[in-house]
Structures are given as C-alpha cells and as structure tokens.
Amino acid sequence: MTEYEAYVLGIRVIIRQNIKTLRVYRDSALVVYQLQGEWETKDIKLVEYKKLILDLLKEFDEVTFHYVPREENYMADALATLTVAFKAGGKLNMMSIDMQLYEYPDHCYQIEEVKDKKPWYHDILQYIKIQSYPEEATENNKRTIRRMATGYVFDGEILYKRSHNQVLLSCVDVREGKMILEEVHDGVCGTHANGHMMARKFMR
Template sequence: MGLRAAIERNVKALEVYGDSALVIYQIRGDWEVRDSKLVKYRDLVVELIKEFEEITFNYLPREENQLADALATLASMFKANRETKIMPLQMSIYEVPTHCFSIEKETDGRPWFHDVLEYIKNQKYPEQANENNKRTIRRMAAGFILDGDILYKRGKDQVLLRCVDAIEARKILKDVHEGICGTHGNGFTMARKIMRLGYYWLTMESDCINFARKCYKCHIMVIKFM
C-alpha cells in the first residue's frame, strides 16, 4: 500500500524502512524466498519497484521503530474517510524530563522510580516540576503500588512486579541470560522471563535486546550453526 501511494503521488526516489528482516532481505535479494505464499508478494513488489527511478530498502530493528508502531496503533483506533479533516499531529520533546526513562541515567544516585515513589509516599513533586510534569507523574503513579518501602508495578493481569534499580537490573539480566538457569534466549524471551520472575523496570525490553545482542557466546553459537 505504501509503494502504491508513492506511485500515485509520482514519487520517483524513495527510501523504504521496515522492521521485518525477512521481508527486507528477501526484497533486496539477500535472502531466498522459499515460502510459496510469499513468492507472489515478492513478485508484486518487484513490479512496483519498476515505477521508481531510485528506491532502497533498509532494515530497521523493531526497538528503533517504536514511533511508527505508535502511529500505526493510533491510526487503528479511529475511522476516517476522504471528507474527514484531520488536524496535524504536533509532538514536543522536552530536554529535561522530571523523571528518568532510562535506568542508565541515574546520575544523582536515585533510582528511575524516585519521583513516582516520592509522590505515592509523600505526595511530593520534584522542585522544578511544572504542571505538565506533575500530571505525568500522577498518571504514572496510578500504575504503581507501594508496600512498605518497596514499589511495585501493576501488570496488565494485575500481578505485582517489584521495581528494581540499575544495579539490580544488570544482575538480573546476567542471571537470566547466562546464569545457572539461563538459556541465552533473545531479548523478547528474556523480558517475558524476567516479568514472570516478578521484576520490572522501564527500559526492560530494550535492555534485554541490547544485552542479548552483545553476548559473545550467542554470536559464537550462531556462527557454529551457520
């Protein structure tokens, strides 16, 4: 659909990005198409490619394609026709957020969940927090529960997951991936296993993916299988 839309708008030079390695590498010819059901799709794309003077296909890892996923989810939430007037979507990026989105940025010695913990425990906000920051903290706090001094994240199935800081997270990553019960699984498998064990931190999935990607033993095993 994207290629046809570009052709209808008389686009002659196009860069295509996709988070499916299978699709991108098969279209580029790097991988052979063995599934008979995919051959017709590949042939259709090859015909559409002829309409462009210049076109490239680039693989973009899923963890780096979160904005496109978010926009696709947003688009699926409502219906619109050609007569519908859709207002432009404006996005703002704040240089200094009041709460940390990465456990690696705990430069002040506080865990990533400090602001949420302070709000739940003492109804306090960071000193420089504006009204938008305060709303964000209140919204985040709704998904957490404090039991004594331990903060828990309420999961989708209402299971409580203990929030951990950067030091604990790195230890959990190592134990789950290559410890006694470790299976050297991929990042998504690691994240699911950690949640089943009852732990949580904001960047858990991306950290699991990066940890598995940098594992030397995993690369050795892949080379041996190849």
C-alpha cells in the first residue's frame, strides 16, 4: 500500500507539470508487474489503488514501467540518505549537491570476491558427506571445520544449520539468497508470516 501511495503522489505531481511522457523506475517488482498487467492483483486492499493509478495514467500520451532491483537502485538510496541528513525550511537556501555514480557501491570495492563459484558452506558440506577437507587445509583449519560441522544437519541433498532453538535453517548460496529476499520484499510469499520470519533462511 505504501508503494502504491508513492505512485499516486508522484503521478499527481507530474500531471501538474503538464508532462506527457512518463517513464517509471521502481524497485518493487510487485507493483510494477501488477500495473503492467503481468501479475494479477489479488489483495483487495490494492485493487482500488491500481484502479486509481490506471485512471491517472490516462493523462499521459506514453507510459512505460521499468523494474530496478533494490541493490541496483543507488540513486534512491542516496536521496533517502540525504533526506534524513538535512533539515530544510522554506526560508533556508540549500547549497547545491554534486553526485557521482559509481559502477558498484563503495563497500563492494573493499570486499575480495571468491572466484571458485562454490557456496560458502561447501567445506562443511564436504566434511559431513565424505569427511574430506580442502587440499590446502592446515590442522587448525580441519579442527575448525569439524567444530563447525557439529552445528549442521545434512538431510537428502539439503544442508541445514541448527539454530539455538533447534529450528533447522536451510543453507542457501548467494543466488538463492537474493531470490528469497526479493520475494519477501515484493510480498510474493503472502501475509501468513511477517517479513522477519520469512527471511529466516540461513545464508551468508
């Protein structure tokens, strides 16, 4: 509902500017694909929002929607940061702000990417399955792997992390983790559980 509210407010402002070509970039796949008609709008609370927005869009000659994944939506993150950093009133003259767009977020340049394409839990899984260690593992590394492995359970083809309350959390790689977070954020999983519970997949 918050995403739809943002659409309504933004479109009404644009209509007042007499703009006739509209390109919408949002990081909510749910709203973008619902407005495009690719996804069905099942939630009764959103049906009226969708109807209102489609009526407003009749004011434009051309409208296109573009889904931008949240991790790529750098401009929105930067503007949100600036919003909470500055307090401006009607009588305050704001200095101009120069912004530069980098290919990756700054923290990504500080992280050394692993190139072997193996999931983070690969060594633990290999030890549990066949009691093997990485070729370069020292005795200290082997002890660490054995100690860590006691907190995991292998069932079928899935490795689980045993939590402090004995709940088994399935281990996922980076690709699966991103997919799960996107689905939770976009509401694909429905409302039978809150976001925190739905995100309790063990990943790294």
